[in-house]
Amino acid sequence: MHFAFTEEQAMIAETVKQFFTENATSLRTRAAMATDGIDRALWASFCAELGLAGIGIAEELGGAGLGMVELAIVAEAAGGQVAALPLLGHAMAARAIAAGGSAAQQGDWLSKLLSGEAIAVCEGSHSLTCTDGKLSGTMDCVPHGGIADLFVIVAPGQAWLVRADAPGLSVTSHVTMDQTRPLATLQFDGVAADALADPAAALAVVPQTGWIVTAAEALGVAQASLDLTVGYAKERVQFGRAIGSFQAYKHRLADMMIEIEQARSAVYWAACAVDEGAEEAAIALHSAKSFAADTAFMCAGNMIQLHGGIGFTWEHDAHLYFKRARALQSMLGHGDWHREQVATMILGAAA
Amino acid sequence: MKLGFSPEEELFRAECADWLQGQMAGEFKDIKGITTLTAKAERRKEWEQQLAAHKWSCIGWPSQWGGRDATLAQQVIFAEEYARAGVPGRVNHIGIELAGPTILTFGTEQQKARFLPGIAAGQTIFCQGFSEPGAGSDLASVRTKGRLEDGEWVVNGQKIWTSLAHISDWIFVVTRTEEGSKGPKGLSFLMMDVKQPGIEIRGIKQINGDAEFNETFFTDARCPADSLIGAVGDGWKIAMGLLAFERGVSTLGQQMAFRNELDAIIAAAKANGQASNPLIRQRIAKAEIGLRLMRYGALRMLSNTDHSKIDGAALTYKIQWATWRRSLGELAMDVLGQAGEVAEGSEYEWGMLPNLFLFSRSDTIYGGTNQIQRNLIAERGLGMPREPRGDL
Numbered sequence: 001m002h003f004a005f006t007e008e009q010a011m012i013a014e015t016v017k018q019f020f021t022e023n024a025t026s027l028r029t030r031a032a033m034a035t036d037g038i039d040r041a042l043w044a045s046f047c048a049e050l051g052l053a054g055i056g057i058a059e060e061l062g063g064a065g066l067g068m069v070e071l072a073i074v075a076e077a078a079g080g081q082v083a084a085l086p087l088l089g090h091a092m093a094a095r096a097i098a099a100g101g102s103a104a105q106q107g108d109w110l111s112k113l114l115s116g117e118a119i120a121v122c123e124g125s126h127s128l129t130c131t132d133g134k135l136s137g138t139m140d141c142v143p144h145g146g147i148a149d150l151f152v153i154v155a156p157g158q159a160w161l162v163r164a165d166a167p168g169l170s171v172t173s174h175v176t177m178d179q180t181r182p183l184a185t186l187q188f189d190g191v192a193a194d195a196l197a198d199p200a201a202a203l204a205v206v207p208q209t210g211w212i213v214t215a216a217e218a219l220g221v222a223q224a225s226l227d228l229t230v231g232y233a234k235e236r237v238q239f240g241r242a243i244g245s246f247q248a249y250k251h252r253l254a255d256m257m258i259e260i261e262q263a264r265s266a267v268y269w270a271a272c273a274v275d276e277g278a279e280e281a282a283i284a285l286h287s288a289k290s291f292a293a294d295t296a297f298m299c300a301g302n303m304i305q306l307h308g309g310i311g312f313t314w315e316h317d318a319h320l321y322f323k324r325a326r327a328l329q330s331m332l333g334h335g336d337w338h339r340e341q342v343a344t345m346i347l348g349a350a351a
Numbered sequence: 352m353k354l355g356f357s358p359e360e361e362l363f364r365a366e367c368a369d370w371l372q373g374q375m376a377g378e379f380k381d382i383k384g385i386t387t388l389t390a391k392a393e394r395r396k397e398w399e400q401q402l403a404a405h406k407w408s409c410i411g412w413p414s415q416w417g418g419r420d421a422t423l424a425q426q427v428i429f430a431e432e433y434a435r436a437g438v439p440g441r442v443n444h445i446g447i448e449l450a451g452p453t454i455l456t457f458g459t460e461q462q463k464a465r466f467l468p469g470i471a472a473g474q475t476i477f478c479q480g481f482s483e484p485g486a487g488s489d490l491a492s493v494r495t496k497g498r499l500e501d502g503e504w505v506v507n508g509q510k511i512w513t514s515l516a517h518i519s520d521w522i523f524v525v526t527r528t529e530e531g532s533k534g535p536k537g538l539s540f541l542m543m544d545v546k547q548p549g550i551e552i553r554g555i556k557q558i559n560g561d562a563e564f565n566e567t568f569f570t571d572a573r574c575p576a577d578s579l580i581g582a583v584g585d586g587w588k589i590a591m592g593l594l595a596f597e598r599g600v601s602t603l604g605q606q607m608a609f610r611n612e613l614d615a616i617i618a619a620a621k622a623n624g625q626a627s628n629p630l631i632r633q634r635i636a637k638a639e640i641g642l643r644l645m646r647y648g649a650l651r652m653l654s655n656t657d658h659s660k661i662d663g664a665a666l667t668y669k670i671q672w673a674t675w676r677r678s679l680g681e682l683a684m685d686v687l688g689q690a691g692e693v694a695e696g697s698e699y700e701w702g703m704l705p706n707l708f709l710f711s712r713s714d715t716i717y718g719g720t721n722q723i724q725r726n727l728i729a730e731r732g733l734g735m736p737r738e739p740r741g742d743l
Binding site: 001002003004005006009069226230233234241242244245247249250251253254255257258260261262264265266268269271272273276278280283284286287290291336339340342343346347348350351 | 352353354355356360423424427617620621626627629632633635636637639640641643644647648650651653654655656663664666667670671722724725726728729730732733734735736738
């Protein structure tokens with residue numbers, strides 16, 4: 001038992017933090033927001049230079065090995081800069097293919113995804129129908145759906161690969177509140193789908209991967225919201241004092257830190273529990289997703305309030321964090337839903 | 352990062368569990384499950400001695416002083432198994448967790464030899480004399496005076512909220528030994544025998560009807576000159592060092608007690624139908640998540656070996672658990688409804704959950720109120736300017 005980063009993990013954390021701080025700048029993120037919500041150059045160097053797109057993918061499949069703790073470290077750093085990257089969909093899709101794809105499916109896609117040559121997005125559906133290997137129906141709110149080359153679609157007991165350019169598939173991107181991760185609607189009209197060889201294996205890794213990435217991103221958002229506000233509290237002067245000297249202000253900062261420390265425990269507990277195959281992995285994942293997303297929202301909301309008027313402007317980055325936090329709350333199960341899963345574990349199903 | 356325990360550690364867990372459960376099923380059956388601080392104090396002193404006889408009383412201490420040099424993982428395991436077996440809290444927890452480590456860190460070899468064996472053996476029960484009527488949140492405003500006279504320290508003044516004083520043998524006291532000094536300067540840390548004519552103890556009845564806390568009056572109370580820990584004027588430094596020990600492994604045992612309280616709420620909700628109320632389900636889930644996060648926060652804090660940086664998990668731990676537990680008390684009453692307001696017997700005495708509701712109002716006050724905790728977090732953790740001092 002040692003619940004702290006190993007030296008290697010600490011090194012990864014330092015490397016990715018530096019990478020995102022230097023490269024995922026506000027300027028570049030805003031440029032991506034004005035177009036399709038992805039900083040392609042950033043994703044290319046993330047994949048090619050850092051080689052971190054293969055975290056959580058076995059080395060024999062061309063991945064970087066490592067596990068959910070390392071994936072969480074990366075996602076936390078990306079969230080800290082609200083980077084406009086397809087990391088969430090990529091991690092879920094690549095792990096689904098690694099876990100449930102045939103050798104051919106893995107060969108077709110994994111090296112392309114890990115090198116950044118192709119971008120995949122993964123989404124669950126309860127409404128698509130599959131007849132003779134062809135998919136029909138609609139999928140709403142697919143994050144980064146507009147820029148994907150490949151969709152990995154998981155449904156109860158089934159999973160498919162669908163190319164974005166497949167005949168019969170139309171993709172409509174929407175103006176989305178969080179412009180760093182625009183949502184798209186996918187319309188399937190008899191689209192040829194390549195069924196994953198082992199859908200159960202894919203389904204086993206998709207939710208855990210998605211919850212860890214979103215929870216860790218949320219942790220990064222929360223911590224950055226606090227850090228930026230602390231910086232402002234020291235420099236902004238009113239009534240002849242730094243505003244951080246007012247107790248009403250200090251106490252809100254303290255409340256942010258109290259939640260963040262718990263969110264940090266939650267995220268790395270969940271990541272570790274998954275890596276170690278611990279029995280409590282399920283409760284850890286529900287705890288992490290719900291707690292971290294709510295913490296991100298609380299902290300980003302406080303960031304706006306504690307910055308006063310400037311925090312409400314488009315110019316300031318506060319709204320980037322605020323909108324990302326809100327999106328994270330709704331994504332992959334709202335907090336209430338996750339808490340209900342916990343309640344079911346300890347109280348039994350609701351009557 | 353690793354959460355699992357090694358096979359050797361799991362063996363150690365089995366050894367702890369066997370012994371503790373054996374004791375609670377056998378010779379010490381009568382104290383199993385006690386949750387208040389002071390009930391059956393005499394039997395619990397015997398339990399301290401039983402722990403010592405089997406070298407379980409202070410496993411984290413060096414073996415030279417009655418410990419086992421236990422690793423962090425072993426201490427975690429013992430604390431968890433201790434609470435899991437339903438063993439009541441240690442009546443000498445102040446001796447084992449605060450006085451002992453303070454003497455180990457700041458005491459002379461002579462002082463170690465004088466105090467540690469008695470603490471380890473469960474013979475010397477300690478209490479803590481910090482707060483005063485005029486020095487609560489503002490602990491540095493201590494006014495109790497100590498002066499050296501004919502090779503003895505002579506102490507006059509009053510301490511308050513001295514929990515367990517009425518069953519203790521010794522008290523450590525922060526006294527003002529420099530005439531006219533103010534704030535953290537001029538304070539010294541003394542070890543005093545409680546059972547002497549110059550010390551008088553009066554219980555304070557609390558909102559739950561119980562009296563675990565006391566007022567302690569010092570009227571020319573005395574102790575030998577070598578009862579001073581550290582140097583004259585080091586009192587504040589030592590008191591602050593001691594408060595850091597308070598966030599040690601024992602917090603994990605405390606969490607197991609919280610586990611029992613939450614389990615009682617879950618059982619009550621299942622029994623009276625509140626388990627189907629969606630709002631109650633959300634709150635129980637939140638409480639469950641909060642408790643789990645407390646455990647992992649404590650493990651992070653205990654695993655941290657880099658003391659050069661501020662440890663956020665440690666700094667936020669007190670307010671986190673205190674606020675969690677106060678909410679748990681409110682949840683308990685919402686689950687119980689009006690039934691929770693009726694005592695079981697004819698006395699003003701409360702079962703576990705109503706007592707939790709009442710007692711937990713103190714959790715966000717003692718050991719630094721939530722407001723003081725927020726100041727500390729903002730100032731030490733986030734570098735915000737310190738609160739200005741008034742001159743009243």
